[in-house]
Amino acid sequence: MKLHTFLYSTCMLAMILALSCSEAADNPGPEGYENGLKNDCFKRSLGPNVVGIDMNFVYAMALPRQAGKILSAKVEASIPGADGTFLEHRSFYTDASGADIPVIVANPCVTTGAKSEVTFTTDTCAASLRYFYKVPAEAKGKSIEFNFSATASNGQTVNYKLGPYTVSNVDMALDLLATDGDKCYISVADLAVYNATEAAANSAKIDLVYLYRSSIASFAHALVAPAADAGYLPGISLPAGVSNNSPIRRVYQVRDKHLARLQYGVYVDDADFVALDFSGMPNFSLNLMNEYGIFVETQDGKYRAYLYINAVNPGTSNSGIPANSMKISIKRYTVK
Amino acid sequence: MNKNILNDKIAKLLLLCAALIFAIGCYDYPIDEDGLMITERAECYVSNFDLLGADFYTVRTKVPDIDTLACTINIEVKYGVDMKNLWPQFTLVTDAKLDPKITGFTDFSDLANPKQYTVVSGNRKVRKTYTVYVSIQKP
Numbered sequence: 332m333k334l335h336t337f338l339y340s341t342c343m344l345a346m347i348l349a350l351s352c353s354e355a356a357d358n359p360g361p362e363g364y365e366n367g368l369k370n371d372c373f374k375r376s377l378g379p380n381v382v383g384i385d386m387n388f389v390y391a392m393a394l395p396r397q398a399g400k401i402l403s404a405k406v407e408a409s410i411p412g413a414d415g416t417f418l419e420h421r422s423f424y425t426d427a428s429g430a431d432i433p434v435i436v437a438n439p440c441v442t443t444g445a446k447s448e449v450t451f452t453t454d455t456c457a458a459s460l461r462y463f464y465k466v467p468a469e470a471k472g473k474s475i476e477f478n479f480s481a482t483a484s485n486g487q488t489v490n491y492k493l494g495p496y497t498v499s500n501v502d503m504a505l506d507l508l509a510t511d512g513d514k515c516y517i518s519v520a521d522l523a524v525y526n527a528t529e530a531a532a533n534s535a536k537i538d539l540v541y542l543y544r545s546s547i548a549s550f551a552h553a554l555v556a557p558a559a560d561a562g563y564l565p566g567i568s569l570p571a572g573v574s575n576n577s578p579i580r581r582v583y584q585v586r587d588k589h590l591a592r593l594q595y596g597v598y599v600d601d602a603d604f605v606a607l608d609f610s611g612m613p614n615f616s617l618n619l620m621n622e623y624g625i626f627v628e629t630q631d632g633k634y635r636a637y638l639y640i641n642a643v644n645p646g647t648s649n650s651g652i653p654a655n656s657m658k659i660s661i662k663r664y665t666v667k
Numbered sequence: 668m669n670k671n672i673l674n675d676k677i678a679k680l681l682l683l684c685a686a687l688i689f690a691i692g693c694y695d696y697p698i699d700e701d702g703l704m705i706t707e708r709a710e711c712y713v714s715n716f717d718l719l720g721a722d723f724y725t726v727r728t729k730v731p732d733i734d735t736l737a738c739t740i741n742i743e744v745k746y747g748v749d750m751k752n753l754w755p756q757f758t759l760v761t762d763a764k765l766d767p768k769i770t771g772f773t774d775f776s777d778l779a780n781p782k783q784y785t786v787v788s789g790n791r792k793v794r795k796t797y798t799v800y801v802s803i804q805k806p
Contacts, residue, residue, distance in 0.1 A: 547806045549728075549745035562806070563747065581749075583722040611774075612721075617747030623722070 368394040368401075368487040372479050375461075378588060378598035379499040381662075382471050383413070386464040386496065390418075392481040392489065393457035399484035403450045404437070406462050409476040409494070411445040413467035418447040422458040436460075472500040500601050503589060504661045506641060509541035511655040516540060516573065517554070519629050519636045522661055527570045534572030538629050539579075539638075542567060543655040549618050552643045552657050554579065554625055556614035563615040578609035580626040581616045590639040590660035591622070604635045604664035619643065619657070628666075636663040699764075699791060706762045708789030713797055715758035716740045718775070720748060728804050738797045746804045750776035755784075755799070762789025775801050 369392070376387040392401055406418050417440040421433035436458050437449035447462065464477070476494035504522035509515055516530035517523075517539040530537050540557055544550040544565055555563045558576035586595040609628050616625050624639045641658040642651060652658050696704040712735040720726040731742035744753075752772040757765055766785045775782060778801060785796045 547746065548804050549747055550806070553747070581721045583724055611751055613749040613751070615747065618745065 367398065368392065368481065368483040368485070368489045370479065370481055370489040370491050372491040372493055374493065374496075377596060379501075379600045380466055380475070380496050381499045381501055381503060381589060382466050382468050383503060384466055384589060385415070386466060386475075388462040388464070388477065388479070388493065389423075389459055390462055390479045390481075390491070391457075391459040394483050394485070394487070396456045398456070399487075400454050400456055401451050401458055402482045402484055403448060404458070404460055404479070404481045405446060405448040406464075407447075407478045407480075408445045408464055410467060410470045410473065412442070412447075413465040415463065415465040416442055416447060417463055418442075418449050419461040419463075420449045422455070422460060424459065466498055470498045471502075473498055500665060501604070502663045502665075504663075505590065507659050507661065508652060509657045509659060510653060511541065511543040515542060516570070517638075517659075519577075519627065519634050519661070519663055522663060524659075530573055531570035534570060535575070537570075537573045538575050538577045538627060540564060540567060540569070540573075541657055543657075551617070552619045552640075553615065553617040554619060554627075554638065555616070558630075559614045563617070575630040576614055577627050577630055578612035579614060579616045580607065580609060580612050581619075582624050582626065584622055585624050585637070585639070586622055587624075587637065587639055587662065590637070590662060591641065599637045599662055601664060604637075604666075607635060633665065633667055634663050635666055636661050701764065703764060704762070704789075705791050706789040708760070708762045709793055710760040711763055711786050711788035711793040711795050712760050713740065713757055713786060714760060716742060716799070717756040718742060718744055718801070719754040719756060721752050721772070723754070726753065738795050740797055740799045741802070742799065743802045743804055746806045748803070750774070750778075750801070750803075753801075755782075757784065757786075759786055760788075763787060766794075775799075778802070 372388060372390045374388050376385065380386055390404060392404060404418065420435060420437040420439050422436045423431045423433050426432050436453040436455055437451045440447050440449050474495035474497050476492065478490055478492050480488060480490035482488045502522060507524045509517060509524045514524045514526045516525040516537045518525060518533060518536040519538045520536040525533060537557060539554045541554055543552050556575060556577040557569055557573045585599065586593050586597050587599045588595060588597060607626055619640055621640060621642055624637055626637050628635050639660050641660055643657045644652045644654055696706060699705050713733055716731045716733060717725050718727055726744045726748045728743045728745055731740055733740050751774045753775045754772050755769055759765065764787050766787055782799045783796050785794050787794050
């Protein structure tokens with residue numbers, strides 16, 4: 332029995348050693364490493380890709396010191412980015428405390444059409460550049476691909492393709508201020524807040540009325556469809572033609588990162604709008620506070636939107652806005 | 668000699684304990700049609716009740732009045748609450764269950780016809796039907 336165990340162990344050890352030796356031969360160490368330019372890339376930004384928001388990438392390139400230096404780096408997008416698209420001319424590394432430290436390695440980026448390029452000014456054999464692609468309006472609902480490339484002094488060129496990335500079919504409007512009795516008519520179609528005169532001129536597009544009533548219990552800040560029961564529109568005389576009925580689904584703590592710009596990694600995406608069911612939903616939502624939100628559908632069914640409440644005054648915190656007002660940010664999805 | 672008798676007694680006692688533990692361990696409570704254990708508890712009451720709005724936060728204005736003798740629950744909700752989409756939340760005595768089951772948002776808008784829910788005791792022999800009276804806060 333003991334002899335068998337010994338033989339078995341010896342055989343296994345021999346096999347492991349043989350495998351290790353063969354693996355070592357396949358992967359030579361740094362000294363034998365192929366002298367060539369290498370690159371790698373990944374997308375840093377999370378969440379859906381939305382028009383007007385940056386998509387953020389990191390492009391890393393390196394070659395052995397003795398093989399040469401990096402001359403240039405370039406990114407080409409399948410759809411030209413909006414203003415603000417650029418490739419960083421600074422390379423970043425992370426220090427011991429976790430902070431990103433920039434080092435200038437190239438001339439500032441030159442963006443022409445879909446191409447963003449930097450020419451290196453520093454004699455370096457390794458760099459990690461960031462690329463910010465501001466999603467243009469024409470990319471809405473389409474897919475985008477990126478081709479990253481780098482050139483070295485030894486004549487080598489490498490490239491790395493990323494994508495396709497689908498761009499969300501939503502539009503956004505940030506920090507709209509609604510004030511009780513003044514600019515209190517909200518249009519999802521226009522992503523705007525109107526006063527009574529403007530609302531009368533755009534009556535078919537008014538989906539919600541903002542009002543604040545402290546004298547009524549549990550009313551406070553409210554968003555109410557024009558067609559709601561008059562009891563939910565106390566003291567409101569609607570402008571001529573403003574009569575839309577919009578179902579509302581109230582939610583709390585859906586702190587969409589694009590709208591709230593807080594630390595929470597929550598995103599309202601196209602799929603969320605598609606999955607919404609408004610059957611049996613009310614056309615009013617009272618007592619709204621900071622970090623509440625409502626999903627709403629326009630009467631014609633053309634749009635579904637998420638209105639996030641950034642702040643109310645009086646609120647519990649971070650008001651910073653006029654009295655009896657509400658600051659909202661909107662994501663709007665086009666249904667048809 | 669005495670030592671041997673003592674050891675024998677201890678051994679018998681241990682054997683008895685083991686048998687007892689085994690017997691308890693093997694006792695199987697019956698299971699009802701919902702896959703829940705039918706126990707010996709006869710207690711049958713609601714200990715707490717709440718109504719949640721569409722945002723899954725409570726809409727009640729104060730602690731509900733639960734009368735376990737009259738089997739009634741009186742709860743006041745905030746003004747402006749969507750009465751058609753409320754999620755009732757019962758807290759029952761241990762091992763009891765509710766009939767009908769709560770499966771989602773419920774329409775409480777018909778105040779004239781209050782909803783009724785039956786609490787069934789752990790032994791499934793006692794049934795008490797509670798009536799939920801909802802009132803709306805005055806604006």
